[in-house]
Amino acid sequence: MTYLGEHGLAGLSLRPLATALGTSDRMLVHYFGTKEALVRQALESAMPELGLPSDASPIDTAQQLWARMTQGDQRTRVQLMLEVMALAQTAPEYRELAQAATHQWLNIVVSLLVAHGRPPTRAETEATILVSSLKGLALDLFATGDTARVQRAVEALVTQTLGSDGEFATATAELE
Amino acid sequence: MTYLGEHGLAGLSLRPLATALGTSDRMLVHYFGTKEALVRQALESAMPELGLPSDASPIDTAQQLWARMTQGDQRTRVQLMLEVMALAQTAPEYRELAQAATHQWLNIVVSLLVAHGRPPTRAETEATILVSSLKGLALDLFATGDTARVQRAVEALVTQTLGSDGEFATATAELE
DNA sequence: CGATAACTGTAACGTCTGCTACAGTCAAGG
DNA sequence: CCTTGACTGTAGCAGACGTTACAGTTATCG
Numbered sequence: 001m002t003y004l005g006e007h008g009l010a011g012l013s014l015r016p017l018a019t020a021l022g023t024s025d026r027m028l029v030h031y032f033g034t035k036e037a038l039v040r041q042a043l044e045s046a047m048p049e050l051g052l053p054s055d056a057s058p059i060d061t062a063q064q065l066w067a068r069m070t071q072g073d074q075r076t077r078v079q080l081m082l083e084v085m086a087l088a089q090t091a092p093e094y095r096e097l098a099q100a101a102t103h104q105w106l107n108i109v110v111s112l113l114v115a116h117g118r119p120p121t122r123a124e125t126e127a128t129i130l131v132s133s134l135k136g137l138a139l140d141l142f143a144t145g146d147t148a149r150v151q152r153a154v155e156a157l158v159t160q161t162l163g164s165d166g167e168f169a170t171a172t173a174e175l176e
Numbered sequence: 177m178t179y180l181g182e183h184g185l186a187g188l189s190l191r192p193l194a195t196a197l198g199t200s201d202r203m204l205v206h207y208f209g210t211k212e213a214l215v216r217q218a219l220e221s222a223m224p225e226l227g228l229p230s231d232a233s234p235i236d237t238a239q240q241l242w243a244r245m246t247q248g249d250q251r252t253r254v255q256l257m258l259e260v261m262a263l264a265q266t267a268p269e270y271r272e273l274a275q276a277a278t279h280q281w282l283n284i285v286v287s288l289l290v291a292h293g294r295p296p297t298r299a300e301t302e303a304t305i306l307v308s309s310l311k312g313l314a315l316d317l318f319a320t321g322d323t324a325r326v327q328r329a330v331e332a333l334v335t336q337t338l339g340s341d342g343e344f345a346t347a348t349a350e351l352e
Numbered sequence: 353c354g355a356t357a358a359c360t361g362t363a364a365c366g367t368c369t370g371c372t373a374c375a376g377t378c379a380a381g382g
Numbered sequence: 383c384c385t386t387g388a389c390t391g392t393a394g395c396a397g398a399c400g401t402t403a404c405a406g407t408t409a410t411c412g
Contacts, residue, residue, distance in 0.1 A: 005266075006266065007266055008263065008265065008266030008267060010186040010187075010263055010266075010267070011186075011267075013368080013369070013370090014369080014370065014371090015368085015369085015370095023390090024390075024391070024392095025370080025371085026371090026372090026390070026391070026392090027389085027390070027391095029370075029371060029372085030389080030390080034370085034371085035369095035370060035371090079265045079266070082262050082265070082315075083262045083263065083265065083266070085262070085315050085319050086258050086259045086261070086262035086263070086315065087184065087186055087259065087262070088318075088319050089184070089255045089258070089259065089318050089319070090181075090182065090183055090184030090186075090255070090259070091184060091186070091187075095319070098319040098320075099319055099320050102316055102319055102320055103320070124325060124328075125325075125328045125329050125332050126332075128313070128316065128325055128326060128328070128329035129309070129313075129329045129332060129333050131316075132309070132312040132313045132315065132316040132326070132329065133305070133308070133309035133312050133313065133333065134312065135312040135315060135316070136308040136309050136310065136311040136312020136313065136314075136315065137304070137305075137308045137309065137312065138312075139258075139261050139262065139308065139311060139312065139315075140278055140304065140307075140308040140311070142261075142264075142265050143261050143264050143265070143271065143274040143275055143278055144274075144275050144278055144279070149300060149301075149304055150304060150308070152300075152301045152304070153301050153304035153305045153308065156301050156302075156305060157305050157309065157337075160336050160337065161333075161336065189398080189399070189400090190399080190400065190401095191398080191399080191400095199360090200360075200361070200362095201399095201400080201401090202360070202361070202362090202401095202402095203359085203360070203361095205400075205401065205402085206359080206360080210400085210401085211399095211400060211401090
């Protein structure tokens with residue numbers, strides 16, 4: 001999984017992977033049967049888990065989500081998921097996985113927002129904004145490395161989306 | 177470029193591309209010299225151009241940007257750019273292109289927002305939110321196909337980010 | 353017309369791919 | 383001890399890859 005995160009999924013080859021792991025391609029095939037099975041198994045256990053605390057406020061939770069996405073061991077997994085989502089646009093074999101990963105994150109954030117009093121439809125809209133926008137901003141960050149600009153955008157996005165039930169919140173509700 | 181958009185950049189091979197184009201791989205190498213040169217040339221002319229009218233309001237412009245990204249011939253180009261950005265995370269040869277594409281879009285939106293009276297810092301933040309979030313939402317849309325949910329999110333995002341100089345706008349300004 | 357250049361088909365090169373056949377080592381259990 | 387099963391190294395397969403060499407056709411121009 002570490003190797004996948006560092007070298008990407010696109011040009012994965014058994015022999016370099018094996019040497020990096022201290023084995024031979026022979027062994028990888030012996031244990032996994034097939035490259036496709038190896039990749040599937042690796043991706044399934046490599047999908048990022050956000051593991052958010054349910055007691056914090058939505059704003060804090062969102063910022064913690066961003067921190068987890070961009071730092072630590074989850075960052076590699078997020079990068080991998082983004083690559084899977086991009087590849088799924090043209091490679092049907094990744095489509096199901098990309099869909100599952102998206103919905104998994106979405107459902108977690110939705111239920112968290114519902115638990116904090118949002119009506120379901122609004123919760124889904126806000127969750128979609130958060131989850132997908134943070135993915136786009138992560139892609140921006142990883143591509144440009146411009147931490148300052150992206151960080152400012154994330155903070156503004158989070159506060160304006162979840163912004164504490166003020167005039168804005170009702171303004172958003174009018175859209176539904 | 178059409179072939180690239182449909183089959184993706186990851187597993188591109190000269191021989192299938194040539195047969196789809198009615199030529200042989202021999203000819204592709206003859207004209208482009210190298211596969212790498214072909215890809216570079218194709219990607220440079222395939223990067224999406226948003227071509228936004230500068231007279232419309234920011235909100236209308238943003239919604240038109242979203243429409244262009246997800247429909248018509250620009251959609252394929254956007255998908256391709258998203259793949260390039262995802263690949264650039266691990267493949268250094270795409271990093272420069274991904275960076276250029278991001279900054280190009282960003283600068284256009286920034287100058288458009290400045291032309292409508294935003295202070296530069298706030299314009300950059302809002303432009304980052306718009307451009308990168310719309311990319312993330314496009315990835316969501318292309319992966320899940322859930323048009324209704326994503327569309328609601330886009331409308332809420334656009335109005336809350338550019339929302340017409342109300343209380344929210346000043347609230348965002350406080351962050352800077 | 354004859355020459356020069358651009359074009360294009362065939363075949364092959366060396367390398368890499370996923371994968372397999374074969375043989376061998378090695379520890380576990382009756 | 384001896385056998386059975388799991389493990390693993392070597393070599394190699396058939397195919398795809400980017401690229402090249404060579405030959406032949408076709409068009410351009412003096």
